Amino acid sequence: MSKLRFALIGCGRISKNHIAAAIANQETMELAVVCDPVLENAEKKANDYFQATGVKPLVYADYKKALDEQKIDCCSIATESGYHAEIALYCIHHKKNVLVEKPMALNTADAEQMIREAKANGVTLGVCHQNRFNAPIQELHKALEDGRFGRLVNGTARILWNRTMPYYQQAPWRGTWAQDGGTLMNQCIHNIDLLQWSLGGEPDTIMAMTGNYLRDIEAEDFGSILIRFKNGAIGIVEGTACVYPKNLEETLSIFGATGAAVIGGLAVNRVETWNFETPAEQDERVAKLAGTDPKDVYGSGHNQLYANYINAVNTHTDPLVSGTEGIKAMKIILAAYKSQKTGQAVKFDGLSFSTLDMSSADVKVR
Numbered sequence: 533m534s535k536l537r538f539a540l541i542g543c544g545r546i547s548k549n550h551i552a553a554a555i556a557n558q559e560t561m562e563l564a565v566v567c568d569p570v571l572e573n574a575e576k577k578a579n580d581y582f583q584a585t586g587v588k589p590l591v592y593a594d595y596k597k598a599l600d601e602q603k604i605d606c607c608s609i610a611t612e613s614g615y616h617a618e619i620a621l622y623c624i625h626h627k628k629n630v631l632v633e634k635p636m637a638l639n640t641a642d643a644e645q646m647i648r649e650a651k652a653n654g655v656t657l658g659v660c661h662q663n664r665f666n667a668p669i670q671e672l673h674k675a676l677e678d679g680r681f682g683r684l685v686n687g688t689a690r691i692l693w694n695r696t697m698p699y700y701q702q703a704p705w706r707g708t709w710a711q712d713g714g715t716l717m718n719q720c721i722h723n724i725d726l727l728q729w730s731l732g733g734e735p736d737t738i739m740a741m742t743g744n745y746l747r748d749i750e751a752e753d754f755g756s757i758l759i760r761f762k763n764g765a766i767g768i769v770e771g772t773a774c775v776y777p778k779n780l781e782e783t784l785s786i787f788g789a790t791g792a793a794v795i796g797g798l799a800v801n802r803v804e805t806w807n808f809e810t811p812a813e814q815d816e817r818v819a820k821l822a823g824t825d826p827k828d829v830y831g832s833g834h835n836q837l838y839a840n841y842i843n844a845v846n847t848h849t850d851p852l853v854s855g856t857e858g859i860k861a862m863k864i865i866l867a868a869y870k871s872q873k874t875g876q877a878v879k880f881d882g883l884s885f886s887t888l889d890m891s892s893a894d895v896k897v898r
């Protein structure tokens with residue numbers, strides 16, 4: 533099978549994980565093009581890839597020109613969140629497969645359109661929730677699939693991180709309603725995805741209280757969410773960018789009648805608790821994983837996420853994090869925003885909401 537030709541659109545901070553994933557998957561893909569209007573960003577990424585593979589991607593400022601001039605199979609989109617939907621839809625309409633960074637969009641209408649049009653154009657849409665590939669999370673999911681938890685009662689996603697003003701000042705889009713959202717939409721979305729994936733994926737009702745306490749940004753720097761799932765289980769989210777003085781933990785806890793698991797560490801990668809009524813073959817593997825933790829909070833899941841995505845494109849199957857999966861955490865957060873704005877519980881089904889429906893007055897606490 534010939535290698536899939538990728539274009540990377542957006543060469544900022546997270547692009548290093550995309551370059552690493554492209555290098556790790558060089559047997560099945562080739563990074564043909566890198567695009568960024570800031571050409572030096574794109575040039576640097578092209579050189580990083582060249583040094584590892586001996587192949588230099590072409591550098592473009594304009595992704596539309598790149599798609600016109602080069603044969604591209606797949607587009608990876610890693611621009612500011614507010615551009616994801618527009619760029620993804622352009623690529624989809626040009627029959628390109630799309631792997632988009634989280635959040636896939638900033639409103640329900642755009643995300644639903646991306647899913648619809650990817651299907652209509654026969655291309656594969658994937659979303660970068662790479663933490664699903666963390667080894668302890670894969671084991672947790674296997675335990676859930678094998679029914680080891682029994683009846684699920686509750687789960688908690690805690691994201692106790694720190695993002696200081698210099699972080700937000702790195703780029704003007706950070707913390708804005710038009711381009712980003714707050715800590716729930718930017719930092720906490722991964723663990724919210726894991727929570728919904730673990731507890732059954734079909735939310736019913738969402739209630740939230742969020743606030744902007746310490747950071748001089750438009751959106752929230754703290755968020756708490758209660759999610760009632762259709763299967764009755766309750767998910768609890770505690771997400772903050774305000775922990776003094778640095779990142780403390782990102783933890784997912786899942787509790788059922790016959791099982792309890794807590795995966796923590798800096799970025800849901802360390803097994804803290806693994807208790808089940810009935811022993812299973814996976815327990816030995818899990819015991820070996822205990823104590824491991826990733827070097828940085830993004831983890832290394834992009835490598836496996838790309839491998840899974842490439843396989844999905846080649847076999848015309850859904851990737852693990854398809855558009856239909858990727859929309860769920862984004863929609864839970866939009867429901868939480870609506871709940872904060874209205875003071876009401878919000879139904880997940882039929883939700884229509886945008887970060888642009890929020891204003892700083894909706895979250896200002898001081």
Ligand SMILES: NC(=O)c1ccc[n+]([C@@H]2O[C@H](COP(=O)([O-])OP(=O)(O)OC[C@H]3O[C@@H](n4cnc5c(N)ncnc54)[C@H](O)[C@@H]3O)[C@@H](O)[C@H]2O)c1
Nearest residue numbers: 541542543544545546567568569610611612613633634703
């Ligand atoms: N999966 C993760 O763990 C993870 C981690 C960090 C960031 N992200 C997501 O990745 C995205 C980018 O974040 P970042 O921190 O790298 O931001 P960044 O500001 O560092 O980089 C964004 C880059 O996109 C470029 N860009 C803007 N418009 C473009 C266009 N039309 N064509 C090509 N390039 C364009 C910008 O010039 C910039 O270089 C965000 O959506 C963010 O939420 C995901």
